Amino acid sequence: MNLPTALIAEDEALLAENLRQELARLWPELQIVAQAAHGQAAVDAALAHRPQVCFLDIRMPGMSGLEAAAAMAEDWPEGTPFPKLVFVTAYDQYALQAFEHAAVDYVLKPVQPERLAQTVDRLKASLAPQPDALQAAVQQLRGLLGNGGPVAAAAAAPAAPLRLLQVAVGNQILMVPVEQVLYFEAADKYVRVVVEGETREHLVRVSLRELLPQLDQQRFWQIHRSLVVRSDAIERAVRDEAGKLTLHLRGSKDRLGVSRMYAHLFKGL
Structure with missing residues (x-):
């Protein structure tokens, strides 16, 4: 038994x-x-x-x-x-x-x-x-x-969403407009920031959990616990035979997988 x-x-x-x-x-x-x-x-x-x-x-x-x-x-x-x-x-x-x-x-x-x-x-x-x-x-x-249950995954959205990322590169601090970001990816204690253009990316010393509440929640969608994508950069969502969704982005060869927790965001009209 x-x-x-x-x-x-x-x-x-x-x-x-x-x-x-x-x-x-x-x-x-x-x-x-x-x-x-x-x-x-x-x-x-x-x-x-x-x-x-x-x-x-x-x-x-x-x-x-x-x-x-x-x-x-x-x-x-x-x-x-x-x-x-x-x-x-x-x-x-x-x-x-x-x-x-x-x-x-x-x-x-x-x-x-x-x-x-x-x-x-x-x-x-x-x-x-x-x-x-x-x-x-x-x-x-x-x-x-x-719905902001007992412990919401992120704090309430700020009155003014983040517009510029200050990225340290050597002895410089780059000002990266958030509207140019294709997606954010958690990387241990850092976040990988992938920017549109010629595959530019940066690392910022902040966790995705800390960064997420600072973003415009209407424009930036969490699609996996380690991924947040700019919604208007999504060209299409492709569903495979097993039902798993993969996102294709405009101007990028990167493919982003959508976890089952966030698959409900993508529904055809």
């Missing part, structure tokens, strides 16, 4: 251990296949172990629990059951309303045994593989991230 499996992502070791112990008491058959102390570790462990349930702390170093869940959904292999998501959060009225609206399960921390028991009962009743589980999770996460 295959035993149910779970991952716990929590950066506070005592809280992670408390959750593990409570789960062992309430659901002895559940196997904790991995524990992670930050968002990227949670993504890596989930993709490696493919647990049936993920308990994700909302506030973790680097990626939040929501961002980690979105990253899992982007890279999850087709045809493999997507895990049930349970978010662990400190009390926040707006966060709880967002979770309830999206029909995503959550528990408050410190974890209350009675509330966790309800979650365990729901999980036990819903662990049978569901063919549309991945798409359902993607839609839930889009709503939570896109």
Whole structure:
């Protein structure tokens, strides 16, 4: 008999251990296949172990629990059951309303045994593989991230979007108009800035997460957790036999892949 499996992502070791112990008491058959102390570790462990349930702390170093869940959904292999998501959060009225609206399960921390028991009962009743589980999770996460849920992927858009990028090149600082940027690509602690013209590019010392709120959200579209493209530079979106979208840009040979989290942006009229 295959035993149910779970991952716990929590950066506070005592809280992670408390959750593990409570789960062992309430659901002895559940196997904790991995524990992670930050968002990227949670993504890596989930993709490696493919647990049936993920308990994700909302506030973790680097990626939040929501961002980690979105990253899992982007890279999850087709045809493999997507895990049930349970978010662990400190009390926040707006966060709880967002979770309830999206029909995503959550528990408050410190974890209350009675509330966790309800979650365990729901999980036990819903662990049978569901063919549309991945798409359902993607839609839930889009709503939570896109509507400024418990922890929005980006801060609210500024009153005046960024117009010039100041790029350090040697002993110079170049002023690069944002309207000339084809796309931004995350590169560790930097962002690669690809500018229209003869394949010009720059590196700026800022994360994509920090840069995104400064951009005009109507003009610059996030199409992957590591890519933001200028919408009016897109010539066409091509869908392959597997349904994956690739963008062709005007005046560039670069091809940009669209993750399933953002595929809904491209719909023919």
